Amino acid sequence: MTTNGSPHSTSPPTWREWTALLVLALPLFMMATDFTAIFLAMPSIAADLAPSTPQLLWIVHIGELIAAGLVITMGWLTGRIGPRALLLCAMALYAVASALAAFAPDAETLLAARVLIGLATAAASPAGIALLRSLFRSSEHFGIGFAVVMGAFSVGGALGPPLSGLLLEHFWWGAVFLVNVPVAAVALVAGLRLFPRTGERTTDRIDMTSVVISMTSVMLGVYGLQNIADRGLSVPDALAVLSGIALGWWFLRRQRRIDNPLLDLNLFSLGVLRVLAIVFVTSQVAFMAVDFVLVQYLQVVAGIPTATLGLVLAVPATGAIIATALTPALSRRFAPSTVMTAGTGIAVLGTAFLLVCLVASAVTPLLAVGMTFVSFGVSPPMVVGAQLMVTSVTQRQAGPAAAIQDIAASLGAAVGIVLLGSLTMSVFHRMLRAAAPDAVERPAVDAAGESPGGAVALAESLGGTVGQELLLATQVALTRGTIVAYLGALVVGLATMVILRGLRGVDLPAEDGTTARRRS
Known part of the structure; x- marks a missing residue:
């Protein structure tokens, strides 16, 4: 390249x-x-x-x-x-x-x-x-x-x-x-x-219509997806997502027709940018969006207080820091596809380890180990992928290329929360209805099934044996939902490794501005 x-x-x-x-x-x-x-x-x-x-x-x-x-x-x-x-x-x-x-x-x-x-x-x-x-x-x-x-x-x-x-x-x-x-x-x-x-500038006038369309499209899409993840599917939120998609299609059509596009679609003529944009979406779905499900598990099932939970989450953050620090040395020695595939593979192994831990009802330290493996594996692909994206274009195009990366990552996080979050809550709701004590009225169980926090609050308000049974049913239901979410994340993570094959032969620039050849 x-x-x-x-x-x-x-x-x-x-x-x-x-x-x-x-x-x-x-x-x-x-x-x-x-x-x-x-x-x-x-x-x-x-x-x-x-x-x-x-x-x-x-x-x-x-x-x-x-x-x-x-x-x-x-x-x-x-x-x-x-x-x-x-x-x-x-x-x-x-x-x-x-x-x-x-x-x-x-x-x-x-x-x-x-x-x-x-x-x-x-x-x-x-x-x-x-x-x-x-x-x-x-x-x-x-x-x-x-x-x-x-x-x-x-x-x-x-x-x-x-x-x-x-x-x-x-x-x-x-x-x-x-x-x-x-x-x-x-x-x-x-x-x-x-x-x-910096001296290089574009002299084009900004197209305010494109600004309004792009902003409205992204905000509607993200807003609708977040609400669907929080409250479930509803007509207004579905319409928001569909409207965002329609406006996004209009935005892309307009960029092709006008002389001063807000987003240069010629960037996507580079195959590396197309592959990387997809990878940023799928990796967010597989390894980032699922974190919010595990956080609920740690609070409801493992019973970790909020203050302690922050310290637990600092452990995988340390893994991310170490992996990020090692990335430049890895990038000098190995080709981008090798670094990104290996890192994604480590994250997949961490996801599989978490899945086994959830099935075996593992203790919190083991879950922290799995989360650390995921964080350690995810960081190099994200760093190398973003670096590859901005070095594949001119200096003037670096800003728009970085914007594409941000949009892809944001879209992946939102879609992941909706897909994996909805999958988790669907399993949670069905399991809770099946395992809830008969002494609890069905309308109350249905309402509690809307969120793990609501189910825990209901169990605490009931107290006694019935409350304990409902709390246990809540924990079992959330565990099953979390397991299903991680199964989905594992599948998407493996698919990301396949997509990364599209980066074979692509390399970062050498010291003289040409393409280096590193070990594959």
């Missing part, structure tokens, strides 16, 4: 480039924690601000929806104004929005702050990845920098719960937002001096 605008060999990076990398990674790490912090903070927020139910739902999800909906636009904007300018604007907006959220006097203000945080996150992701192309011209050092940035995202998401739990234990709920303000401020000030300027 021949790359366009690949990083090429110049003078080795100095302390300035390495410091800039740390400045870039820290706020990206904090942004990744935001999406998990809000879940832990919501009980305190609800008690303090008393939002309505719709406001509560929007406060939780609006940031993620905005980030997903605008990432294509921000990818285009990266090429229009440059990654440095866009990233600095994102840092400034993130600081202001985080302060506004921390001291929000009412639900409306907090909701507005969450919108701004989502906007900053949407801009920072493609801009940060594109900026790496200017920081590190050598492919070896670019690989190291890319691993650090991708690790900041993945580790931030994994360590979000324990960090947020620690803050909430000692401070008020606004602390989970306020802690981001000095981080963003330092990144902004340091970035003004350290982030390099």
